[in-house]
Amino acid sequence: MTNKLIKGLVATAVLVALTGCGSDNDDNKEVVLPATCAEAGEACTTFTVLHTNDNHGRFWQSEYGEYGMAARKTLIDQIRAEVESNGGEVLLLSGGDINTGVPESDMQDAVPDFMGMNLIGYDAMAVGNHEFDNPLHVLEMQRKLADFPMLAANIYDKVSGERLFDAYKVFDVNGLRVAVIGLTTKDTVKIGNVEYIGGLEFTDPTEEIQKVIKEIKDAGAADLIFATTHMGHYADAANGSNAPGDVAMARALTEGDLAAVIGGHSQNPVCMEPGTDKYDEEFTRGGECTPDQQNGTYIMQAHEWGKYVGRADFEYFNDELHLASYNLVPVNLMVLNKYGSPDTDDDGNTTLVPGTTAIEESDVVLDALRPYQEEGQKLLDVVIGTTDGKLEGDRGVVREEQTNLGHLLARAQSDYKLVKADFGIMNSGGVRASIAEGEITYRDVLTVQPFGNMVAYATMTGTDLVEYLNVVATKTAGAGAYAQLDGIKLSVDCDAKKVTINEIAGESFDADKEYKFSLSTYLAAGGDGYPAIEATSIQIADALVLRDFIELNETILVADYNPVAGDLEYLAGGESLKACPAAAE
Helix, strand or coil: CCHHHHHHHHHHHHHHHHHHHCCHHHCCCCCCCCCCHHHHHHHCEEEEEEEECCCCCCCCCCCCCCCCHHHHHHHHHHHHHHHHHCCCCEEEEECCCCCCCCHHHHCCCCHHHHHHHHHHCCCEEECCHHHHCCCHHHHHHHHHHCCCCEECCCEEECCCCCECCECEEEEEECCEEEEEEEEECCCHHHHCCHHHHCCEEECCHHHHHHHHHHHHHHHCCCCEEEEEEECCCCHHHCCCCCCCCHHHHHHHCCCCCCCEEECCCCCCECCECCCCCCECCCCCCCCCCCCEEECCEEEECECCCCCEEEEEEEEEECCEEEEEEEEEEECCCECECCCCCECECCCCCECECCCCCCCCCCHHHHHHHHHHHHHHHHHHCCEEEEECCCECCCHHHHCCCCCHHHHHHHHHHHCCCCCCCCEEEEEHHHCCCCECCEEEEHHHHHHHCCCCCEEEEEEEEHHHHHHHHHHHCCCECCCCCCEEEECEEEEEECCCCEEEEEEECCEECCCCCEEEEEEEHHHHCCHHHCCCCCCEEEEEEHHHHHHHHHHHHCEECHHHCCCCCCCEEEEECCEEECCECHHHC
């Protein structure tokens, strides 16, 4: 208990005692503790936690002028000034994954992102799984560059047995000692690059946090314990094929031990229907947000990319923490249309989400990061490989038949080092352009795959796979759902909507065997009308996977990806076609 709090409570107790002295009937009157911060007066400590997560290289504003670190700096400075003017202090935390997602950042090892975080004034961050997308010497460079601690209690060096990062940091926040513990998803072992993490051990975060909490409590080192995590929020602990996240961890702890979790990894706005374990389906950009609360622990997550700054205003009195208010503050977010792009009026003007005003970008951040943005644009035009012929991605072709580019994309994903699948599936709607004969740049790659869908893999028995492909392989010509299929031979009865699989990965099909295939998380979630299935995301964007594939192969020979006649046969009305006709659907 802080001296400030003790002083306030003693004053309250003395006042009640003196009042009792004036009456013989009040000799046994109990001390009444204050019910509000206002009643507690000086015995109430106020502070604010601001948070972001899953930055993924978004140091610069989007093409539409949304988010970006320069606007984030202005917003956070405004909140700091407001909080401090009211006698509070601010703690700024990140839920991790600063790396991977935007080429201008990726090609510069996220240096501009960490510089931006320094300028904004972050106090600590959780180590995310994408912090291991680069060799460990890059991570060490980022650690030295950061003016704040990178925290992870559950990552150990296998040789030394020591933690790779500090487990926690204690901050003095307006007179309160607030310990912040860092934790990283155990799934890093599954979705990380073994070349870089082979010498590391990722222990169970739930077990590790209990050890650290005991250490902090035994030392009397803190008044409150928070966690900044990169584990994911899964409503009602339904984590599926993912490692258990924040909800499962909070439920496993002794109630009262952990005050709050500032999370990341699942990249969703954690806004719940009050009093339930369900996400608020009515939440929209700029809307009201109620954080989750499990076993006495608040759980918060601010979507992704710095689209929002999470703001939690806390009051601490009677030795208890109270959440006075919570909000996800939009950072220049706009109203979206049904296609996910900013909506425009008749004059072509976009509209910010209701109730918000435009946030000016900080000149300090713009001046510091502009050279990195400009250098990134130059790097986009660096040649990453060549092709000896046209890779066909024209809309009028790729949605009508199998093409070499469709197969290249599917193979790049199925062959990727973190996937290694038997065959690949690529929806034609995800192919947005062709690649001309000659040199290939990263800008070409991003033109072909601009959506940033994550690559994933799934496993099914042969029997289940037939049922799945009965839907997928019969998607009709002209539709974005039309499937480019690589590494599999089958015939498709378009009339009956049935497939017969002949061969997978060069071997005869076995209905009892289990097969692994690649696809995007968009398709796995039911996008383009595909059946929703359980899949494991490697959390790396399709364009990055394609870039790596081209760089590895250097020269793309179109003959290696041209569809082979007879591998995929489509039959409708007794005719052999290149795809199921639209009339068959």
